[in-house]
Amino acid sequence: MRYRLGVDVGGTFTDVLLIDEDSGDSFRAKTPSTPHDQSVGILTGIEKVCASAGTGLDAIGQVLHGTTVATNAILEGKGSRVGLVTTAGFRQVLQIARSFVPGGLAGWIIWPKPEPLAALEHTVEAIERIGADGSVVTPLDEDDLRQKLRGLRAAGIEALAVALINAYVTSRHEDRIAEIAAEELPGVPVSVSSRVLPELREYERTITTVANGYVQPQVASYLENMGRKIGKKLYVLRSDGGLASAETATANPVSMLLSGPAGGVSGAVWAATRAGFSDLLTFDMGGTSTDVALVQGGVPRIGRETTVGDLTVRSASVDVRTVGAGGGSIAHVPALTRALRVGPQSAGADPGPAAYGKGGAEPTVTDANVVLGYLPSQLAGGEIDLDREAARAAVVRVQDGMGLGSVEAAAAGIVDIVNENMFGALRLVSVQQGYDPRDFALVAFGGAGPLHANALGKLTGAWPVIIPPSPGVLCAYGDATTGLRDEAARTYIRRFSELTDDEVRGLFGELAEQAIATLEAEGVPRADQTLTYQADLRYHGQGFEITVSLDLADFSLAALGAAFDAEHERLFSFLLDKNEHELVSARAAATGPRPHVRTPELPDGGADPAPALRTTTTIYVGGAAAEARVYDRGKLLAGNVVTGPAIVTEMDSTTLVLPGHAATVHPSGSLLIRPVSEA
Structure with missing residues (x-):
């Protein structure tokens, strides 16, 4: 088996990347997503990419998949009917929740509180109680529980969540309830909080466990269906950027709520590292949304919470921020304000932007780019022919609504506003976290990212702007080049x-053994695993924690406390010197090796990119028409310098180099865009 297959499903396109593990050669395919059944678009893409590689499915060893099935179930409210078992007296734990309302002052007036994922009528109380020290305060009443579970069976629940008070200390009652549920509710999947999230805070543990049960049947059905159709070993990307087997993902699907965006960050780290950069901002602009993240020292920032829509669960994930700004984002001019707005509504894959010629009529960011001359006549390797007249007719609606003098001015306004929206997201992961974006490189990818990357570089001051090879399918590359993790x-x-x-070393050692055992069961030898450790710390008396990484080989409580103080001061600019440090939670992660994939380098071609020149075209930039050279990226060589205004085309994406900037081709294949004064 010489090929690895990466698959990433987005809201507009499904990206498939086939990698030859021996030569490092890659083959890519981009096909419209099929929201009614994601496997249809995936199998179409697999057929296309295998045909382009001249091989068959039998040569593929592993399929590595970033999926939005769990995410979509949450966003669309189409998860399973979940029953919940709580400790007696805590039946309303989901209804009470936390006293947080999104929005500004008096936001509660207009905020519709979302319905809990487990309805109150499907929540039952178990007569039991475990103390905070793990002792049994009240024994479990099994007869009473059986009667209540039969009531849930009659109500037609499709999944069961069990979340008892203090179950993070000992799981004895939860384990017994799971055994009883298997007898009373045969065939119903059971999520147990002491396995899903063995940490304190009953609400966070409960909502995370319920969310796990809410998406579990859909994820199990989808992965089983995919595995059967593909007939290969299937792995799924976790929200924290690691891989899990399909079996592990089925048991703990809450860990893959941000599976899709995590693949892009992994791919960006791979590309930037090859180009010699380890501190970077990632910028993934697709057809529906844009995901941004911050990477420092080659390691993405991992958050302890995952947020999807109105739902926030305690599950590790790459710290990705998402805004509704993509190629399909719809521009509109409200009659009351006559102020141009872009997104978050999207034309999606069907009907898509007006330029796709599939019946869409609303003006989108893609239509604006077509009007400005930034896009070629075809996208996705000929999969989509662009209708320039339809795009122009759509953008005219914005021109008329604002009373502008030209359709190009309206298109430029659409692009400027969507760029500002994405700039705001980049500030969330940099400036608002205490980082100066000028200290980072900006890695742009996704189908639409390279088109807006140069403008985002100007707004952030993050240079160089790195456009990786195959930027439109980089998420799939991240999926295919990631190691297993637990x-x-x-x-x-x-x-x-x-x-x-x-004592602390022993605690981390026990946790490490648990994670190691999971990977060993997947065939990863202990010697090939890398271990990392984190501790959640606070000052005694504080009501929140800060996560700090540590090196167990050189561990001391004094060093751990000093690391916490440094992070606390960076975040809040003060210390509580008189308060003692307190450990809250400990965490160990085992990561398998990344697959060895040879990465070919481009031969040197000197500074002149003339052999890659295809044609010239007229674009509109800076309020005026300009002649831009159009280059074929597949013919660019290492050392070539493409000076703006210029357009670089390839199968899965288009890169715009603005006037006053130049893109240098790195031997790894990435384009490094800088202002001419710095190039």
């Missing part, structure tokens, strides 16, 4: 004065 965590609340260095 994590084990435990709440262990102790003040530092109550701990010793050896």
Whole structure:
């Protein structure tokens, strides 16, 4: 088996990348997504990419997949009917939730509180109680529980979540309830909080467990269907950027709510590292939305929470921020304000932008780029022919609504506003986290990212702007070049004065063994695994924690406390010197090796890119028409310097180089865009 297959399903396109593990050669396909059944678009893409490589499905060893099935179930409210078992007295845990309302002052007036994923009528109380020290305060009443579970069966629940008070200390009652549920509710999947999230805070543990049950039947059905159709070993990308087997993903689907965006960040790190950069902002602009993240030292920032729509769960994920700004984002001019707005509504894959010629009539960002002359006549390797007249007719609606003098001015306004929207997202992961974007490179990918990348570089001051090879399918490349990962965590609340260095090392050692065992079961030898450790710390008396990474080989409580102080001061600009440090939770993660894929380098071609020149075209930039050279990226060589205004075309994306800037071709194949004064 010499090929690895990466598959990423987006809201508009499905990207498939086939990698020859021996030569490093890659073959790509981009096909419209099929929201009614994602597997249809995936199988179409697999057939296309295998045909282009001249091989068959039998030569593929593994299929590595970033999927939005769990995400879509949450966003669309189409998950399963979930029953919930809580400790007696805590039946309304989901209804009480947390006292947080999104929005500004008095936001609660207009905020419709979302319905809990498990209805109150499907929530039952188990007569039991575990103490905070793990002792049994009230034994489990099994007869009462069986009667209540039969009531849930009659109500037609499709999944069961079990979340008891203090179950993070000991799982004995939850384990017994799971055994009873298997007898009373045969065939109904059971999610147990002590396995899904063995950490304190009953609401977060409960909502995460319920969310796991809410998406579990759909994810299980989808992955089983995919595995059967493909007939290969299937792995799924986790929200934290690691891989999990289909079986593991089925048991813990809440860990893959941000599976899609995580693949892009992994791919961006791979591309930037090859170009010699380890501190970067990632910018993934697709047809429906834009995802941004920050990477420092080659390691993406991992958050302890995952947010999808109105739902926030405690599950590790790459710290990705999403805005409704993509190639399909619809521009509109409200009659009341006559102020141009772009997004978050999207034309999606069907009907898509007006330029796609599939019946869409609303003006979109893609239509604006067509009007400005930035896009070629075809997209996705000939999959989509662009209708320039339809795009122009759509953007005229914005021109008329605002009373502008030309359709090009309206198109430029659409592009400027969507760029500002994405700039705001980049500020969220940089400036608002205490980082100066000028200290980072900007990696742009996705089908639409390279078209807007140069403008985002100007707004952020992040240079160089890196356009990786095959930017439109980089998420699929991230899926295909990522290693297996598993994590084990435990709440262990102790003040530092109550701990010793050896005790903490032992705690992390136990957690590491759990994570190692999971990967060993997947065939990853212990010697090939990499271990990382994190601790959630706070000052005694605080109500929140800060996650700090640590090196177990050189561990001491004093060093851990100093690392916490440094992070606390960076975030909040002060320390609580008189308060003792307190450990809350410990976490160990085991990661398997990335697959060895040879990466070919481009031969040197000197500075002159003339052999790659295809034609010239007229574009509108800076309020005026300009002649731009159009280059074939497949013919560019290392060292070539493409000076703007210029357009670089390839199968899966188009790159715009603005006047006053130049793109240098790195031997790894990436384009490095800088202002001419710095190039």
